[in-house]
Amino acid sequence: MIEDLIPIAYRPLLAILCPAIASIFIVLFGKRPNIRESWTMLASILQFLIIFSMVPIIIEGNVIKYTFFTAFPNVDFGFSVDAFGLIFAITSSFLWILVSSYSIGYMRSLHEHAQTRYYFCFAFAIFGAVGVALSGNLLTMFIFYEILTVSTYPLVAHDQTPEALFAGRKYLAYLLTSGVFFLAAVVLTYYFAGTTDFVSGGIPNLVSEASRTALMVLFAIFLLGFMKAAWMPFHSWLPTAMAAPTPVSALLHAVAVVKAGVFGIVRVVCYIYGIDLMHGLGLGLALAFLATFTLIVANLFALAQDNLKRRLAYSTINQLSLIIFGVALLSHEGIVGAMMHIPFHGFMKITLFMCAGAIMVASGKRNISEMAGIGKTMPVTMIAFTIGALGMCALPPTAGYITHHFFVHGSEEAGGTMTLFPYILLIVAILDVMYFFPIIYTAFFEKSEGSRGKSKIKEAPLLMLVPIAITATVSIIFYFYPDMFYISELVETAVRSLGGVHP
Amino acid sequence: MILIDEPLMYAFVAFWIIWVAVRRKEPGRWLIRFCEGPLMTFAAFMDWNVMRMAGFFVWLSRNPAAALRIKGKEMMLKVEKPSVTPERAAEYERELEETRRRQPIREPMVRLNIGTAMLLVLLFIALYLMAMFIRTWLAP
Numbered sequence: 220m221i222e223d224l225i226p227i228a229y230r231p232l233l234a235i236l237c238p239a240i241a242s243i244f245i246v247l248f249g250k251r252p253n254i255r256e257s258w259t260m261l262a263s264i265l266q267f268l269i270i271f272s273m274v275p276i277i278i279e280g281n282v283i284k285y286t287f288f289t290a291f292p293n294v295d296f297g298f299s300v301d302a303f304g305l306i307f308a309i310t311s312s313f314l315w316i317l318v319s320s321y322s323i324g325y326m327r328s329l330h331e332h333a334q335t336r337y338y339f340c341f342a343f344a345i346f347g348a349v350g351v352a353l354s355g356n357l358l359t360m361f362i363f364y365e366i367l368t369v370s371t372y373p374l375v376a377h378d379q380t381p382e383a384l385f386a387g388r389k390y391l392a393y394l395l396t397s398g399v400f401f402l403a404a405v406v407l408t409y410y411f412a413g414t415t416d417f418v419s420g421g422i423p424n425l426v427s428e429a430s431r432t433a434l435m436v437l438f439a440i441f442l443l444g445f446m447k448a449a450w451m452p453f454h455s456w457l458p459t460a461m462a463a464p465t466p467v468s469a470l471l472h473a474v475a476v477v478k479a480g481v482f483g484i485v486r487v488v489c490y491i492y493g494i495d496l497m498h499g500l501g502l503g504l505a506l507a508f509l510a511t512f513t514l515i516v517a518n519l520f521a522l523a524q525d526n527l528k529r530r531l532a533y534s535t536i537n538q539l540s541l542i543i544f545g546v547a548l549l550s551h552e553g554i555v556g557a558m559m560h561i562p563f564h565g566f567m568k569i570t571l572f573m574c575a576g577a578i579m580v581a582s583g584k585r586n587i588s589e590m591a592g593i594g595k596t597m598p599v600t601m602i603a604f605t606i607g608a609l610g611m612c613a614l615p616p617t618a619g620y621i622t623h624h625f626f627v628h629g630s631e632e633a634g635g636t637m638t639l640f641p642y643i644l645l646i647v648a649i650l651d652v653m654y655f656f657p658i659i660y661t662a663f664f665e666k667s668e669g670s671r672g673k674s675k676i677k678e679a680p681l682l683m684l685v686p687i688a689i690t691a692t693v694s695i696i697f698y699f700y701p702d703m704f705y706i707s708e709l710v711e712t713a714v715r716s717l718g719g720v721h722p
Numbered sequence: 723m724i725l726i727d728e729p730l731m732y733a734f735v736a737f738w739i740i741w742v743a744v745r746r747k748e749p750g751r752w753l754i755r756f757c758e759g760p761l762m763t764f765a766a767f768m769d770w771n772v773m774r775m776a777g778f779f780v781w782l783s784r785n786p787a788a789a790l791r792i793k794g795k796e797m798m799l800k801v802e803k804p805s806v807t808p809e810r811a812a813e814y815e816r817e818l819e820e821t822r823r824r825q826p827i828r829e830p831m832v833r834l835n836i837g838t839a840m841l842l843v844l845l846f847i848a849l850y851l852m853a854m855f856i857r858t859w860l861a862p
Contacts, residue, residue, distance in 0.1 A: 287851075288858040296854065343844070362847075369843055392776035399779070455769040520765060523757035614735070627727060645727040649734050656738055657748050 230273055231285045231298040231353045234308065235346060237266035238315075242342040249335035252327075259319045259338050266349070267312040270305065274705050277302050278712055290358060293414045299355030301419070302713035303489075303558060307482050308352040309704050310562040314474045314569055315345050317686035321573055322466040324682030328580045331464065336373060341470065343370035348475035351482060357405045357415035357491070360483065364401065364447075367479055368394045374467040375460045386462040393446055393456035401444030401483075407437050408491065417486060419716040421493015431500060434492075438502055441487045442509075447480025448543060449536045451513040458524075458532040465576025468528060472535045473569035478561055481542045485557060488546050489717055498549050504636060506547035511643055513540035518650035525586045527575045530654060531568070534611055537647065538564045545626050548637055551714060553629025556622045558710045563618035563697055567610035570690040574604040577679035577687060587658050592667035594659075596676040599684055601662045603691035608655040610694050613648045618697035623648070788821075795821055 225233060241262030248254040273283060277300060286297035300308075322341070326334050347370055350363030368391070376387030409415050411429040412422045429437070446453040460471055471477060488497055488506075497503050514537055521533035542564070545557030577600045584590055594601035606617060613623035623644065630640040678684055693703065701707040741749045748754075782789045795818045803811045 288854045290854075366847065389773070392773065392780070396776045396779050452768040453772060455765070455772065516761075519753075519757045519761055522754050523762050612735075613731070641727050645730055648727075648731055652735055652738055653748070653750055653753075656735075656742075660742055660748075 225269065225272075227273075227276060227283055228285055230269055231283055231300050232287075234266055234269040234273075234312070235298065235350050235353060237262045237269065238342040238346040238349070242339050242346070245335060245338045245342060252334065255335060255338060256319070256323050259322075259342060260316070262342065263312065263316040263319050263345075266345070267309075267316055270308045270312050270349070271704075273300055273305060274309075274709070277305050278705060278708055280712060280716070284355060286355075291409070293416075294356060294358050294409065296359055296362070297355045298350075298353040298359065299417065300353050301417075302709045302716065303485070304352045304354070306558060306706060306709050306713070307478060307561060308349050309706075309709075310478070310565045311345060311348045311352065311474050313704070314469075314565055314690075317689060318466050318469050318474060318569070318573075321469070321576070321683050321686040324680040325464065325466055325576055325580060328680055328683075329464075331377075332379075333377065337377060337464075340370050340373045341466075344374065344470060344475050346370070348479055351479045354417075356417060357408060360486070361398075361401055361405050364479060364483070365398050367475060368398060368447075371467075371471065371476055374470065375463045377464055377467060378462065380462070383462040386459045389459050390456050393453065397444055397446035397453070400440050400446075404437060404440040404444050407440065411437070417490035418493075419490060420718040421489070421496055422491055425492065426496050426499075434496070434500055435502065438487070438492065438500070441491075442484070442506075445480045445483045445487075447476055448484055448539050449477055449480065450509060450540060450543065451516055451536070454513070454517070454536050457536060458529050461526070461528040461532050465528070465572055465579060468532075469569045469572040469576075472532070472572055473565040477535060477539055478565060481539050481557075482561065484543055485546045485554075485561075488549075489554065494549050494554075494717060503547050503549040503633075507544055507637065507640065510540040510544035510547055511640065513537070514544065514643070514647045515650070518647060518654070521654045522650065524654075525588055527578070527585060527587050527590070527658070528572070530587065530658075531571050531575060534571075534651070534654070535568060537651070538568065538611065541622075541626065541647075544640070545622075545629060548626075548629040548633045548640075550629045550632040550637075552625050552632050554714055554717070555710050556625025556629055558713055559625065559701065559706060560622040562704070562706050563610070563622055563694075566690050566697065567607045567617065567619060567694045570603050570607035570687060570694060571611070573683065573687045573690065574600050574607065577683050580683065581679045582676045587661060590658070590661050591665035592662070593676070594662035597678050599678055600687060601659075603687045604662070605659050606691040606694055608659060612651040612655055616695055616698045618694050618701070621698060621701055792818070792821055 241258050244258040245255050248258065276283060283300040284297065286295045288296050290296050322338070325331075326337065331337070344367055347363045347367030351360055351367060354360035354363060372387050372391055375390045376383050405415055408422075408425075411433070412425045413428075414422060416422070425434070442450070443453075446456075449457045457471070457477065461468055463471070488494075492502070517533050517536035517540065521530050521537065524530040524533060538560070542557045542560045545553045545560060548554070578584055578590065578593060578597065581597060581600075582593065584593070609615075610617035610619035613619045626644055627641045630637045630644070696703055697706075738749060795814075799811070799814045799818055802814065806814075
């Protein structure tokens, strides 16, 4: 139906504008919650359908372009939908539907204040995220990247407690500082190459126009520009931002913010530098070491956390580095794994965060040490949590197992020093087990202090429980059928378009 | 296909479950204690330094000309202090203090609440996009 209604060229624009238009209606109907939330749901479903309607065209190897205006010679403000961008857009837009439903249950159950502001900013954050996904060049990406930062600040500081306001300030301090580096990198790229467009396999004249040192420095500036990926030591904004309501944490960790960071890094590696140039400069190995450091240290930090959301935050830092690690391998399997892990991790991590929120709504508990026996009173939530946790530990039957396979194969395919990395991945997975399994054990096998009396705790409202069940189920379906939402086909299309990958 | 690390991974999971079943506590308490102690101190140190860097950018952006002048004098003082007489060094320090005193660190600014600030930022972005769109639309 959408195929007939909307011309192909306008679909990227409409997909991006959906949440922006919805945000206006959200403000207009601020005093009528049911209508306000209906706009959120309607926009999220419509956006997903529009984005999904572009899949058949992209799988055939086409790219949909829409140019708004030319900002500078050779630099347009416009969108370019390719397979990799579409993967991120599908993930964000589909998860927005589920988080919207979850938010209704969460915000109403806790009688949260400023709900109109919350839904308005949420819609704007999705506007930013999908804008990042469908950007055709670095300049457009930078603008949407900053829109995403600004629109998520009120969400992080939503509670307006001193802790939340501090978290918001820290969030801005990190991400706006990072934005300065990103802008510098965009300007330098334009100076060297005369364009900022994403080109499959890298910008061809970048290597001829800039010296080796300049390219290495530029890459370091790019990395500093993508602090949203929470690589260490620029990660601490993420655990601090856990002061936000749980649906916001889900937005930060699974739907939009951190994913925009790793998405940017993959874009720079594969579509600005290109695999050959990355390999020639030795930047793949450097990036792999940086990712490995983050992988291990983030897991060690996670072990020390008793607050569930903070533990999950460190797990996110670890998983994001896994994506960076995959692309740093510069091998076919590694890049496939990295691209696939963006949606896979999104579904698994959102399950975990939504479970943490459901536990908080139903029992008011935030710390793992208080959750003894909660699996018996909230079985659906904790089974879903277990599925998400198994995924994080790369254990079957979950999506995490599939991408772990790709990373190990990718390391072997890359050869040289990279062949040592599967053992590091093993250590990382063991550390994952060490901090996820105690939560499952505490919830299902430990007795709560008041277990003799009948517990008053029960499952969270249905509006929260249904999205949890859906994301947990999808995390398992991906194990048996990774092509759900055409993810693996889109990944193959994206990697094929990159041309020759190392070795 | 079974990977090289898979049997080891399953072995660890089995070990973890058996350990907890038998001893009723998690294995690796020493590692957890290390993470809670020295490692978290290290994390706080890293965080403090990154926040200091961000704080410097904020300070610089409030009055870049004054900030750069102060930083320049600070650097000069550090470089020249070992090679000049104590009187001259004291004079440099006095000069630096004078620069700090004479030049306000903070430009006069208007404070807005979050909502208004957000609205203004978004409004400017929307206006810019509309202006560019109209320009393209009207172009021959």
